Amino acid sequence: AQSVTQLDSQVPVFEEAPVELRCNYSSSVSVYLFWYVQYPNQGLQLLLKYLSGSTLVESINGFEAEFNKSQTSFHLRKPSVHISDTAEYFCAVKGEGGSYIPTFGRGTSLIVHP
Amino acid sequence: NAGVMQNPRHLVRRRGQEARLRCSPMKGHSHVYWYRQLPEEGLKFMVYLQKENIIDESGMPKERFSAEFPKEGPSILRIQQVVRGDSAAYFCASSPGLSGDTIYFGEGSWLTVV
Numbered sequence: 338a339q340s341v342t343q344l345d346s347q348v349p350v351f352e353e354a355p356v357e358l359r360c361n362y363s364s365s366v367s368v369y370l371f372w373y374v375q376y377p378n379q380g381l382q383l384l385l386k387y388l389s390g391s392t393l394v395e396s397i398n399g400f401e402a403e404f405n406k407s408q409t410s411f412h413l414r415k416p417s418v419h420i421s422d423t424a425e426y427f428c429a430v431k432g433e434g435g436s437y438i439p440t441f442g443r444g445t446s447l448i449v450h451p
Numbered sequence: 452n453a454g455v456m457q458n459p460r461h462l463v464r465r466r467g468q469e470a471r472l473r474c475s476p477m478k479g480h481s482h483v484y485w486y487r488q489l490p491e492e493g494l495k496f497m498v499y500l501q502k503e504n505i506i507d508e509s510g511m512p513k514e515r516f517s518a519e520f521p522k523e524g525p526s527i528l529r530i531q532q533v534v535r536g537d538s539a540a541y542f543c544a545s546s547p548g549l550s551g552d553t554i555y556f557g558e559g560s561w562l563t564v565v
Contacts, residue, residue, distance in 0.1 A: 346491075371553065380455075380542060380556040381494075427494065437546070438484065438507060439554060443493035
């Protein structure tokens, strides 16, 4: 069985401030990890993913996440947020070689204030 | 548009009616997932299908809900005798079917039961 915990349901920040959205997972096998972003009334879009190799992965719009196996975490960070980053962010885990079904966290609402 | 296509985007049904939600996966994808999103509850897995085969339906309610993915045509999520509690956003996702694959989401179908 696998599970994902997103510790913060809502994270308010001011524009240009740094932000970290936390994600912890549990799994009995090796994992693949994903962050998705959802804008209002839209579907989920892949932001970045970790499959193997470098533990630090980056997106094209300045987000990054680091896979930490010892702490079973995959926190999402951005050094300077924009108003347009306001959205719901979902962390997801898939077990390697096992279930093909991703398990999602409950989501973190990032609210960027001017 | 080569993405995952869902329709209708919005559907209103009276209690007791049937709702049918359709999903066409991305080109080249043979695996489809259905998730339900309720306010404050994140994404809940419902069912995972391959062409003509249900692989995992552990998240499907035992009654009134069914899903299929025929050899030809879109995947269908069918909800019979809808109740107010079925009001939610229903998301379809697809993948090529390997364990490390990213799953890609459609824009969702918003069901409102009045």
